[in-house]
Amino acid sequence: MKSLRTNALKEAQTRVSPEVKAPSAKISEFFGSNVFDKKKMKDFLSKEVYEKLISAIDQGELINQDDANQIATAMKHWAMSKGVTHYTHWFQPLTGSTAEKHDSFFEPTIDGPVEKFAGSALVQQEPDASSFPNGGIRNTFEARGYTAWDPSSPAFIMESKAGKTLCIPTVFVAYTGEALDYKAPLLKALNALDKAAVDVCQYFDKGIDKVTASLGIEQEYFLVDLALFNARPDLALTGRTLFGHMSAKGQQLDDHYFGSIPERVFTFMVDFENEAFKLGIPLKTRHNEVAPLQFECAPLYEEINLAIDHNQLLMDLMEKVARRHNFKVLLHEKPYAGINGSGKHNNWSLITNTGKNLLAPGKTPKNNLMFLAFFVNTIKAVHEHADLLRASIASVSNDHRLGANEAPPAIISIFLGQQLNEVLDEIEHSRISKKIKEDNALWLGIPKIPQILLDNTDRNRTSPFAFTGNKFELRAVGSSANSSAPMTVLNSIMADQLVKFKVEVDKLIKKGEKKDIALLTIIKKYIKESKDIRFEGNGYSQDWEDEAAKRGLANIKTTPLALDAYISEKSTELFERANIFTKRELHARHDILLESYYKKLQIEARVMGEVANTMIIPACIAYQNTLLENAKSIKELGLSKEALVAPLAIINKLSDHLSIVKTTIDEMLEARKVANTIEDSREKAIAYDEKVKSHFDTIRYNVDKLEQIVDDSVWPLPKFRELLFLK
Numbered sequence: 001m002k003s004l005r006t007n008a009l010k011e012a013q014t015r016v017s018p019e020v021k022a023p024s025a026k027i028s029e030f031f032g033s034n035v036f037d038k039k040k041m042k043d044f045l046s047k048e049v050y051e052k053l054i055s056a057i058d059q060g061e062l063i064n065q066d067d068a069n070q071i072a073t074a075m076k077h078w079a080m081s082k083g084v085t086h087y088t089h090w091f092q093p094l095t096g097s098t099a100e101k102h103d104s105f106f107e108p109t110i111d112g113p114v115e116k117f118a119g120s121a122l123v124q125q126e127p128d129a130s131s132f133p134n135g136g137i138r139n140t141f142e143a144r145g146y147t148a149w150d151p152s153s154p155a156f157i158m159e160s161k162a163g164k165t166l167c168i169p170t171v172f173v174a175y176t177g178e179a180l181d182y183k184a185p186l187l188k189a190l191n192a193l194d195k196a197a198v199d200v201c202q203y204f205d206k207g208i209d210k211v212t213a214s215l216g217i218e219q220e221y222f223l224v225d226l227a228l229f230n231a232r233p234d235l236a237l238t239g240r241t242l243f244g245h246m247s248a249k250g251q252q253l254d255d256h257y258f259g260s261i262p263e264r265v266f267t268f269m270v271d272f273e274n275e276a277f278k279l280g281i282p283l284k285t286r287h288n289e290v291a292p293l294q295f296e297c298a299p300l301y302e303e304i305n306l307a308i309d310h311n312q313l314l315m316d317l318m319e320k321v322a323r324r325h326n327f328k329v330l331l332h333e334k335p336y337a338g339i340n341g342s343g344k345h346n347n348w349s350l351i352t353n354t355g356k357n358l359l360a361p362g363k364t365p366k367n368n369l370m371f372l373a374f375f376v377n378t379i380k381a382v383h384e385h386a387d388l389l390r391a392s393i394a395s396v397s398n399d400h401r402l403g404a405n406e407a408p409p410a411i412i413s414i415f416l417g418q419q420l421n422e423v424l425d426e427i428e429h430s431r432i433s434k435k436i437k438e439d440n441a442l443w444l445g446i447p448k449i450p451q452i453l454l455d456n457t458d459r460n461r462t463s464p465f466a467f468t469g470n471k472f473e474l475r476a477v478g479s480s481a482n483s484s485a486p487m488t489v490l491n492s493i494m495a496d497q498l499v500k501f502k503v504e505v506d507k508l509i510k511k512g513e514k515k516d517i518a519l520l521t522i523i524k525k526y527i528k529e530s531k532d533i534r535f536e537g538n539g540y541s542q543d544w545e546d547e548a549a550k551r552g553l554a555n556i557k558t559t560p561l562a563l564d565a566y567i568s569e570k571s572t573e574l575f576e577r578a579n580i581f582t583k584r585e586l587h588a589r590h591d592i593l594l595e596s597y598y599k600k601l602q603i604e605a606r607v608m609g610e611v612a613n614t615m616i617i618p619a620c621i622a623y624q625n626t627l628l629e630n631a632k633s634i635k636e637l638g639l640s641k642e643a644l645v646a647p648l649a650i651i652n653k654l655s656d657h658l659s660i661v662k663t664t665i666d667e668m669l670e671a672r673k674v675a676n677t678i679e680d681s682r683e684k685a686i687a688y689d690e691k692v693k694s695h696f697d698t699i700r701y702n703v704d705k706l707e708q709i710v711d712d713s714v715w716p717l718p719k720f721r722e723l724l725f726l727k
Helices: 004-012 038-044 047-059 065-081 119-123 183-201 226-230 233-238 263-278 304-324 365-384 386-392 418-429 484-510 515-529 542-551 559-567 569-577 583-636 642-676 681-709 720-725
Strands: 086-090 102-104 145-149 156-159 164-174 211-225 283-288 294-299 327-330 344-352 465-467 472-474
Touching (some): 004 211, 004 226, 038 065, 065 164, 119 145, 183 211, 183 304, 183 344, 183 365, 226 233, 233 583, 263 283, 263 304, 294 304, 365 386, 365 515, 386 559, 418 515, 484 515, 484 569, 559 569, 559 583, 642 681
Antiparallel strands (some): 156 164, 211 327, 283 294, 344 472
């Protein structure tokens, strides 16, 4: 009987890609065709209701019941004209994925069946809240929770072969009103940032009355043939290979990076891009990444709430389309040991209603002062709350990636580049004159705030938070993460910092200081106070770890300890000040994240034990028995002792490694039993990290040694060379 691996290899090598046709030769002709965007709103709504909806989107105005009914009817007519039969509230619970519960438009009435969609169904629904992670906010017997429509993210149609569904982006809250999702806190953080940023902008431009956070998300991922994926229980159940010796060829030749995209992969890319374009996702870039069969796609920048919705939708879409091509998309941060993992770089900036990027340097010193105000406050915010930013990107999967050769370290630092460092150093060490020239542009004490070029920095791939010309790039976010978590933190700490900045500047102005002098005085103060977070060198080096420790920067390498920042007194006060999280919500999230951490390690431990005991060890023993029979035959034939050296040496090596594997698995099982008796989530997570996970490397090392010894024809799992190079 052929092994699962053999069948999978045969299947993977005989794939034929499905035919892919775009709806039109021009992307612009079908882009957003499945989105209820502003153009379609205008077509299907009265002018009055359309203007109210736009006001709700742009300004957060409330929508009354009558208007909601009209909007729901318009949505229904548009959706049904596209062949839609069902609708759903699409939300992002704390599972890390998206969720939906479908209802049909169809309703029986006395006069016969009709299609109905009321405003009440658009605005609010009631899914079961008890079955989603809630951190103790809801009891098991208290099932009620609510999804509430987010007008700022347009409804869209998801297509499948069997039918079409109208998806309405929503927040998800408990019966008590507490947030049970990623979107609700993000919207609150964006609102706080808008208000705080506008207040600071008023120093420079009275015409600015709204500031929007902008985000561009680069999405890295791996592809693997579906048959090979299904032949690896570890990949199927944990998202990563728990075993596997590195292929002789990996990424060391750098020949995959930006190389010609394999034909089968290219066909998949075109297919999922076409689907993404129909959903209004503005994908711009596709390319090979560094590791074999690793790729990246990136959209244009969008308003941050929409950008994150689109990224969540994109990940789901990639998974669905991949199956049509007999691929599996791997979004795990580190699916293969020994080669690059995957991230989700978050490129963040601030845009005013007048079209100005607040993180883009201006052409004049006066404009540069506005830039410097927001630039330095960002640095100050990250310096003050580096631990919270580290917590926001913490996960069991990202722990494998942070600090490896393709990812920034767990130490949060900021890279600025030579020119900007020099500008900040000049301001820090210069005397601020009280005299200002009439043009209000130059300070005598600081002879120049120079023109700062747009491309003023090189790129530092080792930096967790780097300035890249007109934006900051948070490189530490993991590829499978919901970007709402780090973006909620980043926008919250920025809002809080800008509020503090305005208070300090206003105090100086009230004391009679000129506005520009007051602004520059506080900027100079912040430059000094936040200097330790700035680092221009190699974040991978031991020298940096040593230097960071001297500076007092934290280096928290594991999730259970990193998550403590969420419930610190400092963080609680920050979030409560801005009405983003209550203390109860923070503790709930802390508990949910810890529970997710130890449960994922629990699954990995179980899979590791099961695969080793039922697949690896039996295959090794079978091969060992073959060698024993061979040795017995050699002895019976009376051949020389030298003829026995090779088989006996291999038998002994097999025995040594098998013994270690079996012993360590038993030790891991006992450690897991002990950890499972712990009730406190934090202590349980730490126990799994320190007492259970600590056995993984030993087991893997010895299994990988066995893979190098055992006859290739009897090894049960697809090997790295097959997973990574069969295209």
